[in-house]
Amino acid sequence: MRISKWFFVILIVSLLKPQISYGVSELSQKFLDFAKKSEVFDWMVGVRRKIHENPELGYQEFETSKFIREELDKLGISYKHPVAVTGVIGFIGSGEPPFVALRADMDALSMQEMVEWEHKSKVAGKMHACGHDGHVTMLLGAAKILKTHSHLLKGTVVLVFQPAEEGGGGAKQVVDSGLLENIKAIFALHVYPGQPLGQVYSKSGAFLAGSGFFEAVITGKGGHAAIPQHSIDPILAASHVVVSLQHIVSRIADPLDSQVVTVAKFHGGGAFNVIPDSVTIGGTFRAFSKESFMQLRDRIEEVIVGQASVHRCNASVVFSTKDKPFFPATINDEGLHKFFQDVAGDVLGVDNVKEMPPLMGSEDFSFYQEIMPGYFSFIGMDDGKNGTPASLHSPFFKLNEDVLPYGAALHATLAATYLHQSQLTEHHDEL
Ligand SMILES: [Zn+2]
Ligand SMILES: [Zn+2]
Numbered sequence: 001m002r003i004s005k006w007f008f009v010i011l012i013v014s015l016l017k018p019q020i021s022y023g024v025s026e027l028s029q030k031f032l033d034f035a036k037k038s039e040v041f042d043w044m045v046g047v048r049r050k051i052h053e054n055p056e057l058g059y060q061e062f063e064t065s066k067f068i069r070e071e072l073d074k075l076g077i078s079y080k081h082p083v084a085v086t087g088v089i090g091f092i093g094s095g096e097p098p099f100v101a102l103r104a105d106m107d108a109l110s111m112q113e114m115v116e117w118e119h120k121s122k123v124a125g126k127m128h129a130c131g132h133d134g135h136v137t138m139l140l141g142a143a144k145i146l147k148t149h150s151h152l153l154k155g156t157v158v159l160v161f162q163p164a165e166e167g168g169g170g171a172k173q174v175v176d177s178g179l180l181e182n183i184k185a186i187f188a189l190h191v192y193p194g195q196p197l198g199q200v201y202s203k204s205g206a207f208l209a210g211s212g213f214f215e216a217v218i219t220g221k222g223g224h225a226a227i228p229q230h231s232i233d234p235i236l237a238a239s240h241v242v243v244s245l246q247h248i249v250s251r252i253a254d255p256l257d258s259q260v261v262t263v264a265k266f267h268g269g270g271a272f273n274v275i276p277d278s279v280t281i282g283g284t285f286r287a288f289s290k291e292s293f294m295q296l297r298d299r300i301e302e303v304i305v306g307q308a309s310v311h312r313c314n315a316s317v318v319f320s321t322k323d324k325p326f327f328p329a330t331i332n333d334e335g336l337h338k339f340f341q342d343v344a345g346d347v348l349g350v351d352n353v354k355e356m357p358p359l360m361g362s363e364d365f366s367f368y369q370e371i372m373p374g375y376f377s378f379i380g381m382d383d384g385k386n387g388t389p390a391s392l393h394s395p396f397f398k399l400n401e402d403v404l405p406y407g408a409a410l411h412a413t414l415a416a417t418y419l420h421q422s423q424l425t426e427h428h429d430e431l
Contacts, residue, residue, distance in 0.1 A: 027152065028346040028413045029147050035405035035412075044141045044404040047071065049119040051133040052399075054387030055126040058164030058316035061086040064106050064136065068161050071140050075147050076154075077159070084173035089180075090159035092146045098422040101158040101186040101372075102411045103365065104128045104139035105132045105165035113194030114395035129397040131191035134404065136161060138189060141408025146415060155419040158183055167213075169325040171367040184422055185336060186374045187414045188365045189407050191399060193389040198406045200344045201356040202377035206288045208330035209258070211362035212297060215265070216241070216280035216304045216390050220313040222277040231275040235268050237311035238279040242266070244307045245283075248299045253287075259296060260286040260360050286360045288329045292355045328366040333373035343417050379407055 032070070034040060047067075056064050072079050072090050079090040086106065105207050113120050113127040121127045128134075139159055146157050158180070164170030174180065191199060218241065220232030232266040242263045253259040261283065268279030285300060287293040301317045308315035320326045344353045368374045381403035391397035 012237065022026050025171055025346050027416055028343065028409070030149070031412045031416075032347055032405065032409040034145050034148065035409040039267065040141070040428070041405055043144075044408065045401050046139050047140055048137040048399070048401060048404065051136055052128050053119050053122045055121050055123055055128045055133070056106075057075055057110060057126060057169060058107040058166055058168035059085045061106040061163050063278070065161070065163075068106070068136060068140065072143065075144055077143055077147055079159075079400070080179060083177050084137045084163055085181060086163045087170065087174055087177075088159075088161040089174075090143060090161070091147065091156055092150055092159070093153035093156040093419070095156055097182065098155040098361050098414050099158055099183045100155070100418045100422070101160050101180065101183045101368075102142060102415055103160040103162060103171075103186055103188040103368065104135040105162055105170065105364075106136055107132055107164050107166050107168070107170070109166055109393060111393075111395055115398055117199055127395065127397075128399075129394060130166065130392050131397070132165065134191050134399045134407070135189065137404055138407030138411060141404060142411035142415070145408060145412040148415070149412075153416060153419055154423040157415040157419070160186070167324050169327065169364050171364040172325055175367050175371055180227075180368070183372055185333070185418055186368045186372055187336075187340070187411065188363075188374070188376050189379050189402060189411065190376070191392075191407075192378035192380050193391060193397065194382055195378070196352075196403055197381050197383045197400060198348050199352040199354055199380040200348060200410070201354045201376050201380065202332060202337075202340065202375070203355050203358065204332050206329055207332050207358055207376060208363050208366070209260070209286035209288055209358070209360045210293045210327055210329040210366070211284055211286045212293070212326040213324055214297075214300055214317060214319050215280065215285050216314050216315050216317040217278055217280050218304070218308045218315045219251055219278040220275070220311070223275050225271075225273040225275050228275065229376060232312045232428055233275050234279040234313050235276065237308050237313040238266065238268060238281055240311060241281065241304050241307045241315075244303045245300065248296060252295070252299055253292065258288060258358070258360065259292055260284070261296060261300065286362065289420065290328070293326070293329075325361045327364050328370060330363045330366040330376050331369055332375050333369070336373055336375040337403065339418070339421070340377065340414070343414050344377075344410060347413050348406060379403060379410070
């Protein structure tokens with residue numbers, strides 16, 4: 001009796017396993033087919049073009065947020081708003097644990113679009129040049145897929161439409177809202193020009209650098225450029241500062257630990273014959289570990305103040321503020337890496353799932369990863385039809401809308417599969 005009972009249990013467990021993986025493969029195909037249906041694709045293209053035509057900067061995404069909520073209303077998806085000023089958090093599924101989150105950023109950049117096409121930005125000096133219009137669309141596409149198949153969900157998918165990724169740290173404010181507690185994992189996709197359409201790129205562990213900004217005012221004493229002995233020249237002092245800052249990475253940093261210090265801003269003077277009172281410089285610094293990052297921060301301040309004083313100038317240095325917080329490094333959860341590769345392989349084909357080396361770019365997705373396991377990846381969108389594609393943040397950046405079904409289906413399959421697997425392995429807390 002005892003043996004036959006255990007035999008029965010083992011038999012059930014072994015029968016369940018192939019069924020689960022078969023179910024996931026079937027799900028991924030079902031979701032991708034759904035996303036590629038002409039009416040779904042056309043809807044996504046329309047959504048993306050509307051957002052592209054009306055770009056809004058960080059924490060000002062009021063119309064974008066309203067448009068997202070209208071689409072969620074049409075889909076019958078409940079949400080919380082406002083979160084972090086303009087953010088929207090939607091919920092699909094049972095409303096019960098487990099919870100898994102998908103994230104899209106909503107903000108545009110302060111730059112003029114140079115691409116001439118029918119749906120060019122209607123707002124002078126603002127442009128979706130980082131593909132966040134596509135990210136919102138892919139997440140709404142995933143929402144449509146998941147809502148249509150919500151009877152298959154073994155828990156709740158949380159849709160995070162966040163503001164202000166471009167330097168504003170919108171993710172931090174979403175985290176600080178406390179609405180993401182008890183979520184087991186979070187995923188995000190970023191479009192990637194120059195890589196083949198429908199291929200994904202990521203790695204386990206440290207993927208993108210932590211980043212911060214600095215700005216310094218170096219003050220001397222202005223005067224006539226022909227009588228320098230009566231002035232204290234801040235331009236000369238600032239020039240030495242810029243050169244000395246380069247020595248931090250070459251002489252202080254461990255050569256095996258990638259770091260960057262770049263001075264990207266240098267403002268001072270306005271006439272050929274006047275030594276100005278002050279010069280303002282600014283830039284960014286990057287590192288993968290907190291220790292290296294804080295060492296850079298301390299040395300930058302030390303070098304600026306020290307070099308300025310060598311040249312009899314004063315210097316004041318400010319670092320990232322509440323409006324522009326330090327971004328931690330984006331560290332992809334090791335446990336989610338295999339999961340992501342398996343699911344992405346199912347959706348896109350195993351040959352389309354690629355490893356890539358870390359980048360010194362940064363992402364505020366890292367704030368989510370500080371409170372839960374998170375996984376960030378890039379999705380390629382180059383179909384070879386448009387010559388050399390412009391990079392992210394280029395005024396000539398073009399998003400290939402054919403990427404939208406792949407991103408939507410991948411998002412949806414990641415979430416649904418995660419819930420499936422999670423429900424089978426653990427007991428979950430209430431949100
Ligand atoms: Zn960007
Ligand atoms: Zn971006």
